[in-house]
Amino acid sequence: MKGRDHVLFVDDDPEILRFYQDTVADEGYEVATAHTSEMAAALVREYPPHTIILDLDMPGMSGVEFCRLLKAGKDTLSIPIAVVTGHGEREARLAALSAGADEFITKPITAGELRLRIRNMLKLKAYTDRLAQEQDILDAMVRERTRELEETVRRLEQTRLETIFRLSRAAEYKDEDTGSHIRRISMYCEVLGRYLGLEESELRVLVHSAPLHDLGKIGIPDAILLKPGKLTEDEFEIMKTHTTLGAEILAGSDDPYLQTGSIIALSHHERWDGRGYPKGLAAEDIPLHGRIVAVADVFDALVSKRPYKDPMPFAKAVSIVRDGSGSQFDAGIVDAFSEELGEFERIYQTVQDED
Numbered sequence: 604m605k606g607r608d609h610v611l612f613v614d615d616d617p618e619i620l621r622f623y624q625d626t627v628a629d630e631g632y633e634v635a636t637a638h639t640s641e642m643a644a645a646l647v648r649e650y651p652p653h654t655i656i657l658d659l660d661m662p663g664m665s666g667v668e669f670c671r672l673l674k675a676g677k678d679t680l681s682i683p684i685a686v687v688t689g690h691g692e693r694e695a696r697l698a699a700l701s702a703g704a705d706e707f708i709t710k711p712i713t714a715g716e717l718r719l720r721i722r723n724m725l726k727l728k729a730y731t732d733r734l735a736q737e738q739d740i741l742d743a744m745v746r747e748r749t750r751e752l753e754e755t756v757r758r759l760e761q762t763r764l765e766t767i768f769r770l771s772r773a774a775e776y777k778d779e780d781t782g783s784h785i786r787r788i789s790m791y792c793e794v795l796g797r798y799l800g801l802e803e804s805e806l807r808v809l810v811h812s813a814p815l816h817d818l819g820k821i822g823i824p825d826a827i828l829l830k831p832g833k834l835t836e837d838e839f840e841i842m843k844t845h846t847t848l849g850a851e852i853l854a855g856s857d858d859p860y861l862q863t864g865s866i867i868a869l870s871h872h873e874r875w876d877g878r879g880y881p882k883g884l885a886a887e888d889i890p891l892h893g894r895i896v897a898v899a900d901v902f903d904a905l906v907s908k909r910p911y912k913d914p915m916p917f918a919k920a921v922s923i924v925r926d927g928s929g930s931q932f933d934a935g936i937v938d939a940f941s942e943e944l945g946e947f948e949r950i951y952q953t954v955q956d957e958d
């Protein structure tokens with residue numbers, strides 16, 4: 604239930620204050636009076652009124668100063684203030700107006716006018732309060748909706764990344780069923796990409812699309828994919844098609860992860876010297892992401908167990924990657940690899956195959 608309206612009268616003349624009180628005695632308001640601005644300020648702080656009738660000419664803090672003080676306060680600026688002035692006090696009116704006064708009442712004041720003015724000011728206050736309240740409710744609703752939307756976007760993004768990761772795992776499932784190879788590839792690529800100065804957004808795309816590099820293995824017959832020994836020339840030709848197959852599966856998407864995944868699938872077996880496959884691209888004609896994944900992929904393959912080989916010791920794999928600088932690999936990326944060996948070793952030690 605709405606409480607009673609609360610009116611504050613401020614005037615240094617006790618006669619006038621009494622007249623005000625008598626005038627509104629039957630209006631049902633809570634009434635407070637103050638004979639100085641200082642006293643009024645203390646009352647407002649303690650119990651904010653719904654409107655104030657204010658005399659301008661008072662000892663101590665003037666009415667104009669008091670008005671300015673209230674209009675500068677976040678909690679008090681919406682209290683309507685009616686300023687009482689005499690005839691011809693043009694300067695004082697202007698000063699009060701610039702201090703934020705909402706209404707002017709000219710002396711001599713009749714009881715009828717005072718009652719009407721107060722009613723109007725209280726209406727104004729109720730209206731302002733309701734607007735502010737509705738605005739608060741609206742703000743809270745917007746905040747809540749924004750939070751929900753952000754949460755949905757976050758969950759969608761998580762699902763999207765998880766789907767990409769699981770798609771990558773499906774491709775690796777036959778020859779490596781723990782997913783740790785693709786996890787390490789992501790981590791190695793992140794280390795290299797960051798060292799090479801990729802922006803965060805670009806790095807994120809690289810990290811989440813790199814696991815798709817061998818997606819085309821889905822289309823390679825088991826007899827070739829899982830063959831324990833060396834592949835024949837014909838078999839190797841078929842094995843090479845995992846690059847184009849992967850690129851085709853991922854081609855034509857609007858999704859940056861899948862787009863980059865397609866580029867990486869196609870280019871991760873190209874060599875800096877142009878002797879790679881499937882296109883025989885050389886040097887910077889090979890997309891950067893493909894060049895980065897090439898280093899990460901070969902290094903990880905060397906130190907991992909495969910159906911046809913035992914894992915190679917870390918130091919030996921490092922020297923093989925370094926030997927490939929400028930021939931198999933982009934020398935700049937091998938430099939990054941050399942500079943970040945500590946990180947590579949940490950990942951190699953911590954993200955192990957679970958067999």
Ligand SMILES: [Fe+2]
Pocket residue numbers: 816817845871872
């Ligand atoms: Fe591959």
